[in-house]
Amino acid sequence: MNWQEVQNKARQKINPEVCRVCPVCNGVVCRGKLPGMGGVGTGASFVKNYQALAEYKLNLHTLHDVTEPRMSVEIFGKRLAVPVILGAVAGVKTNRLDNCITEEDLAESWLLGAKMGETLAMTGDGPDPSLYAVAIEASKKNPGIAIPIIKPRPQEEILTRIKEAEEAGAVAVGIDIDAAALIHNVSGLTCEPKTIDKIIELVESTHLPFVLKGIMTVEDAETAYQAGVKAIVVSNHGGRALDHCPGTAEVLPDIAQAVGDKMTVLVDGAIRTGIDVLKCLALGAHGVLVGRPPTIAAIGGGAEGIKAMLDYFKADLRKAMILTGTKDVQKVSKSILYNF
Ligand SMILES: Cc1cc2nc3c(=O)[nH]c(=O)nc-3n(C[C@H](O)[C@H](O)[C@H](O)COP(=O)(O)O)c2cc1C
Numbered sequence: 652m653n654w655q656e657v658q659n660k661a662r663q664k665i666n667p668e669v670c671r672v673c674p675v676c677n678g679v680v681c682r683g684k685l686p687g688m689g690g691v692g693t694g695a696s697f698v699k700n701y702q703a704l705a706e707y708k709l710n711l712h713t714l715h716d717v718t719e720p721r722m723s724v725e726i727f728g729k730r731l732a733v734p735v736i737l738g739a740v741a742g743v744k745t746n747r748l749d750n751c752i753t754e755e756d757l758a759e760s761w762l763l764g765a766k767m768g769e770t771l772a773m774t775g776d777g778p779d780p781s782l783y784a785v786a787i788e789a790s791k792k793n794p795g796i797a798i799p800i801i802k803p804r805p806q807e808e809i810l811t812r813i814k815e816a817e818e819a820g821a822v823a824v825g826i827d828i829d830a831a832a833l834i835h836n837v838s839g840l841t842c843e844p845k846t847i848d849k850i851i852e853l854v855e856s857t858h859l860p861f862v863l864k865g866i867m868t869v870e871d872a873e874t875a876y877q878a879g880v881k882a883i884v885v886s887n888h889g890g891r892a893l894d895h896c897p898g899t900a901e902v903l904p905d906i907a908q909a910v911g912d913k914m915t916v917l918v919d920g921a922i923r924t925g926i927d928v929l930k931c932l933a934l935g936a937h938g939v940l941v942g943r944p945p946t947i948a949a950i951g952g953g954a955e956g957i958k959a960m961l962d963y964f965k966a967d968l969r970k971a972m973i974l975t976g977t978k979d980v981q982k983v984s985k986s987i988l989y990n991f
Pocket of ligand 1: 687688738739740741742746774775776777800827864886887888889890891919920921922940941942943944946
């Protein structure tokens with residue numbers, strides 16, 4: 652099965668009210684469909700993620716000797732075949748995907764698909780404590796792959812979950828700080844923004860590299876660095892946290908310039924092709940995350956579906972590297988961008 656066939660399968664399964672598996676997954680049709688797969692409110696942040704990336708154009712450059720571009724990269728001490736990590740996704744029931752996949756199948760496909768594609772997988776968390784538990788169980792079956800991302804809960808609850816991540820053989824662990832305003836009345840989950848002291852407490856509680864997901868300003872990136880955070884994800888939660896955010900590709904260059912030589916800078920938001928990956932690397936990221944594509948892939952074809960999606964990204968990235976004269980994903984020149 653190739654990526655196209657996997658998407659066709661998923662289209663037959665997913666409730667079209669939730670996601671149409673559009674040929675271009677850009678947040679337009681699913682505007683405001685949250686719970687679901689869309690962006691929050693007007694959907695502007697998701698749409699902007701897509702548009703911001705699309706705005707950057709590439710210089711087609713072919714008079715060179717690059718025939719076998721190097722696509723592998725080391726992140727958190729692990730060698731990845733491509734700098735594409737599965738983003739944190741959880742909550743099939745709350746997101747109205749439970750007619751086509753179970754939480755267990757999603758988590759298991761996530762971890763196994765990442766392993767088959769020789770990459771890493773972030774996993775999610777949510778108001779229902781079973782979501783994090785399911786991801787931890789899947790991580791135990793595939794140690795050395797998972798990066799559990801915990802909601803910005805009260806400190807004690809995070810500390811307990813960090814220990815669970817360590818015991819499950821996680822590669823790194825972190826929190827999605829952009830979920831700071833999440834309150835869930837039924838479960839009693841109350842998330843909170845974190846001061847630098849609270850981040851330091853979390854960082855110092857574990858031997859694992861600590862990740863802050865949901866950074867959109869240079870100021871927060873520098874605070875994260877000062878707190879000892881090892882990696883940030885430039886992210887607006889796929890446009891699902893705050894309406895009317897800039898696109899991640901707009902804020903990435905300044906953030907990468909400020910902290911990119913001191914810590915790992917990852918980015919997500921409407922990254923759909925190998926070309927998008929290459930653009931993000933040219934803008935200063937060390938690697939990218941994808942959220943909706945692997946969700947659709949898991950529904951359409953389980954772990955094999957995710958592998959097919961990753962194979963597509965890899966083939967597209969290889970082509971884009973050859974056609975821009977890029978030898979190595981770790982040394983992508985800004986000059987490949989026409990308008991930067
Ligand atoms: C259905 C769904 C569930 C998600 N659940 C989580 C989660 O539990 N934790 C988290 O940090 N991010 C979560 N995200 C956000 C993703 O990790 C990621 O930031 C976003 O999807 C990236 O944008 P993209 O989907 O356009 O690639 C979720 C996204 C979707 C679509």
